[in-house]
Amino acid sequence: MAIGLPKRLLTTAATALLLAAGLAACGDSAEPAGAPKTLTYWASNQGSSLDADKQILQPELDKFERQTGIKVTVEVVPWSDLLNRLLAAATSGQGPDVVNIGNTWSASLQATGAFIPFDDATIAAVGGKDRFVPAALAAAGAAGKPPTAVPIYSLAYALYYNKKMFADAGITAPPATWEDLVTAGRKLTGGGKWGLAVEGANISENAHHAFTFGQQYGGEWFDAAGKATFDTPQNVAAIKRYIDFMAVDKIANPSNAEYAQNQSVSDFANGKAAMLLWQAAGSALKAQNMSPDAYGVAPVPFLASPPSGGKRVNSMVAGINMAVFKHTKNRDAALQFVKFMTSDEEQVILNRTYGSLPSVKTVAGDAAFAAPEQKALAEVLGSTAAPLPQVPAESQFETLVGTAMKELFADAASGKQITEEMVKAKLTNAQQQVRS
Amino acid sequence: MTATTAPDRLRRPATPPRAPARPARRTRRSLLPYLLLVPAVVLELGVHVVPMVVGVWMSLLELTQFHIRDWSTAPFVGLDNYRATLDVDTAAGQELLHSFWVTAAYTVASVGLSWLLGIAAAVVLQRPFRGRAFLRTLFLTPYALPIYAAVVTWSFMFQRDTGLVNQVLLDTGITDHRPFWLIGGNSFVAVLVVSVWRSWPFAFLCLMAGLQNVPDDMYEAAYIDGAGFWRRFQYVTLPMLRPVNQVLLLVLFLWTFNDFNTPYLLFGGSAPPAADLVSIHIYQSSFIIWDFGAGSAMSVTLLLFLLVVTAGYLFLTRRRRSDA
Numbered sequence: 001m002a003i004g005l006p007k008r009l010l011t012t013a014a015t016a017l018l019l020a021a022g023l024a025a026c027g028d029s030a031e032p033a034g035a036p037k038t039l040t041y042w043a044s045n046q047g048s049s050l051d052a053d054k055q056i057l058q059p060e061l062d063k064f065e066r067q068t069g070i071k072v073t074v075e076v077v078p079w080s081d082l083l084n085r086l087l088a089a090a091t092s093g094q095g096p097d098v099v100n101i102g103n104t105w106s107a108s109l110q111a112t113g114a115f116i117p118f119d120d121a122t123i124a125a126v127g128g129k130d131r132f133v134p135a136a137l138a139a140a141g142a143a144g145k146p147p148t149a150v151p152i153y154s155l156a157y158a159l160y161y162n163k164k165m166f167a168d169a170g171i172t173a174p175p176a177t178w179e180d181l182v183t184a185g186r187k188l189t190g191g192g193k194w195g196l197a198v199e200g201a202n203i204s205e206n207a208h209h210a211f212t213f214g215q216q217y218g219g220e221w222f223d224a225a226g227k228a229t230f231d232t233p234q235n236v237a238a239i240k241r242y243i244d245f246m247a248v249d250k251i252a253n254p255s256n257a258e259y260a261q262n263q264s265v266s267d268f269a270n271g272k273a274a275m276l277l278w279q280a281a282g283s284a285l286k287a288q289n290m291s292p293d294a295y296g297v298a299p300v301p302f303l304a305s306p307p308s309g310g311k312r313v314n315s316m317v318a319g320i321n322m323a324v325f326k327h328t329k330n331r332d333a334a335l336q337f338v339k340f341m342t343s344d345e346e347q348v349i350l351n352r353t354y355g356s357l358p359s360v361k362t363v364a365g366d367a368a369f370a371a372p373e374q375k376a377l378a379e380v381l382g383s384t385a386a387p388l389p390q391v392p393a394e395s396q397f398e399t400l401v402g403t404a405m406k407e408l409f410a411d412a413a414s415g416k417q418i419t420e421e422m423v424k425a426k427l428t429n430a431q432q433q434v435r436s
Numbered sequence: 437m438t439a440t441t442a443p444d445r446l447r448r449p450a451t452p453p454r455a456p457a458r459p460a461r462r463t464r465r466s467l468l469p470y471l472l473l474v475p476a477v478v479l480e481l482g483v484h485v486v487p488m489v490v491g492v493w494m495s496l497l498e499l500t501q502f503h504i505r506d507w508s509t510a511p512f513v514g515l516d517n518y519r520a521t522l523d524v525d526t527a528a529g530q531e532l533l534h535s536f537w538v539t540a541a542y543t544v545a546s547v548g549l550s551w552l553l554g555i556a557a558a559v560v561l562q563r564p565f566r567g568r569a570f571l572r573t574l575f576l577t578p579y580a581l582p583i584y585a586a587v588v589t590w591s592f593m594f595q596r597d598t599g600l601v602n603q604v605l606l607d608t609g610i611t612d613h614r615p616f617w618l619i620g621g622n623s624f625v626a627v628l629v630v631s632v633w634r635s636w637p638f639a640f641l642c643l644m645a646g647l648q649n650v651p652d653d654m655y656e657a658a659y660i661d662g663a664g665f666w667r668r669f670q671y672v673t674l675p676m677l678r679p680v681n682q683v684l685l686l687v688l689f690l691w692t693f694n695d696f697n698t699p700y701l702l703f704g705g706s707a708p709p710a711a712d713l714v715s716i717h718i719y720q721s722s723f724i725i726w727d728f729g730a731g732s733a734m735s736v737t738l739l740l741f742l743l744v745v746t747a748g749y750l751f752l753t754r755r756r757r758s759d760a
Contacts (some may be wrong), residue, residue, distance in 0.1 A: 091505065111500075112502070254596075255597045258619045392501060392726075399720060400725075406619075410708060413619065429527045432527035433721065435730065
């Protein structure tokens with residue numbers, strides 16, 4: 001019983017406890033010299049689950065340890081947490097050595113200065129600039145600055161179409177223009193089925209389409225000085241074209257306006273919709289029991305007669321980059337690991353597993369990427385894909401324009417007529433909220 | 437008379453009678469309690485006070501991604517962040533104001549409904565009957581469920597084509613078409629329903645505990661005086677529950693006004709305008725676009741507003757109590 005103990009003893013014990021707690025908090029966690037090097041790696045969620053990713057990555061990390069003696073501890077971070085976790089690590093100067101980042105964050109994260117820039121010497125240490133697919137490397141930081149990361153998985157948008165539904169409707173070839181897509185969509189819509197599935201409440205998806213359509217109409221979301229130019233006539237026309245699939249053409253189910261959890265992929269896989277614009281949907285479709293024979297993959301359509309200034313772009317350069325934190329105590333080991341993950345062998349193994357494309361040119365011709373889906377994606381990535389604006393305010397574009405489009409879809413779904421004035425008003429409102 | 441004096445006994449139950457201090461050995465003994473308080477003080481400082489002070493400091497800086505790594509490089513901008521976010525002539529200021537009104541309506545409705553449901557259930561379950569324990573457990577289930585699983589389940593139930601809510605509405609003939617719940621005007625109703633569903637069990641729990649303290653003889657006395665159910669409720673139950681209600685309403689108000697999880701999980705990260713609650717609005721319009729200074733300015737403003745409301749509420753309820 002505490003009451004029976006001498007007070008002095010209690011006081012001493014309490015003091016000791018506090019001191020011990022304080023000392024432990026101050027303890028230095030640096031490794032003693034000569035110990036085997038350990039790296040911490042935050043991987044992004046590329047497979048069907050966090051566990052699946054861990055099981056895919058672990059054998060490769062073991063291989064790396066056998067080759068170099070460097071142990072890599074991996075944590076797969078879900079997308080919903082990744083950016084917040086990266087920011088916390090950047091702010092505190094503590095955290096992992098090597099991380100995966102979504103390539104659209106490159107310029108924003110570059111501005112934090114938290115990552116080692118891949119200048120000529122650094123990029124040479126991981127195999128050299130010329131190894132990488134130029135489009136993918138262009139999405140790794142602002143133009144004119146050394147990339148803040150190097151690409152490891154590349155993706156592009158494509159048009160996925162249900163072969164049987166196309167055959168039943170008497171459509172022989174996938175549409176190459178938006179006009180054809182609408183014609184085909186009208187034939188395919190009816191009886192509870194729809195021509196096209198869109199992910200109307202998903203802000204990022206919306207913003208990605210805003211970019212592609214904007215490019216085709218000759219619009220830019222930021223000017224050369226990095227200032228937002230959301231409400232130009234070109235951008236208004238571009239957004240209206242996309243929303244009109246639901247509002248005017250009525251080839252997309254109004255319910256799609258509330259889709260934000262990849263329900264459009266499910267609708268396509270279940271035959272409720274005949275077409276889908278998505279990036280590397282193959283593995284997701286397989287997970288929902290849609291056989292690769294059941295669908296075709298074609299490039300995202302273009303405008304039949306593009307306006308002046310319209311660009312021949314039908315996808316963003318989508319993908320994942322790998323970056324090294326400046327605060328790492330094992331810079332050389334971290335770069336060695338980046339080199340390993342972007343080596344020919346690992347690029348084939350990992351991208352084959354994830355259904356993405358290699359970010360290095362040397363293995364582009366590998367048999368692992370000869371499936372129709374990968375061939376179509378590689379074709380787009382190599383010729384008609386462009387990176388999203390590499391400016392620090394890019395995330396504001398995604399949030400504000402993506403949200404404006406979500407609201408327009410909601411209006412369209414409730415039967416409101418979508419006019420150019422409405423689109424322009426939404427985009428003007430979004431633009432006014434951009435902080436520079 | 438009894439009804440007004442008895443609660444006074446209940447109002448300050450937490451203070452035990454203080455033992456008279458002996459003057460001898462006083463200095464040596466008085467050290468220990470303070471020492472034992474240190475961990476609590478350190479934690480309180482670390483968990484509450486320091487982050488709050490840092491938040492206030494952040495709100496005075498132009499803290500964007502350019503300065504997040506080294507805050508000392510962030511330019512000091514004074515009240516510029518406040519001016520920019522609270523200027524109702526700008527688009528951003530108007531959206532924040534709109535969000536504030538939505539949140540106010542949401543909070544009033546949610547707290548009111550939660551309290552009504554809570555008091556109704558507590559009164560019904562006040563007298564023992566067969567199945568009372570089962571009902572109590574059942575009513576408390578929403579409070580015990582993990583919020584993530586619960587709200588995501590609601591978001592599936594609210595889906596237009598495949599959701600349970602629309603299926604029930606159609607089957608019972610309440611509507612003949614499928615309304616949207618997660619976008620458009622109905623989204624306010626959707627988030628309100630989930631909020632009430634989540635918070636009324638807490639009201640029920642507190643009020644049920646409060647009712648245990650109402651002596652039976654007061655009801656008997658009222659009954660003998662000829663008071664019916666409503667009069668007993670009005671003149672015995674409600675006055676006896678006043679100390680519980682005072683705290684309960686305040687806590688529910690603060691929780692609901694600040695609620696982030698419910699809209700975030702229900703609407704997948706960005707709320708539709710009709711349900712644009714202020715916590716998620718701040719998250720969307722500042723943190724997610726890397727403007728941490730502006731986000732902090734909005735958060736500090738929200739904190740000040742809640743402080744003023746809380747202080748005003750406590751002042752009013754205290755005064756009414758001393759009047760009584």
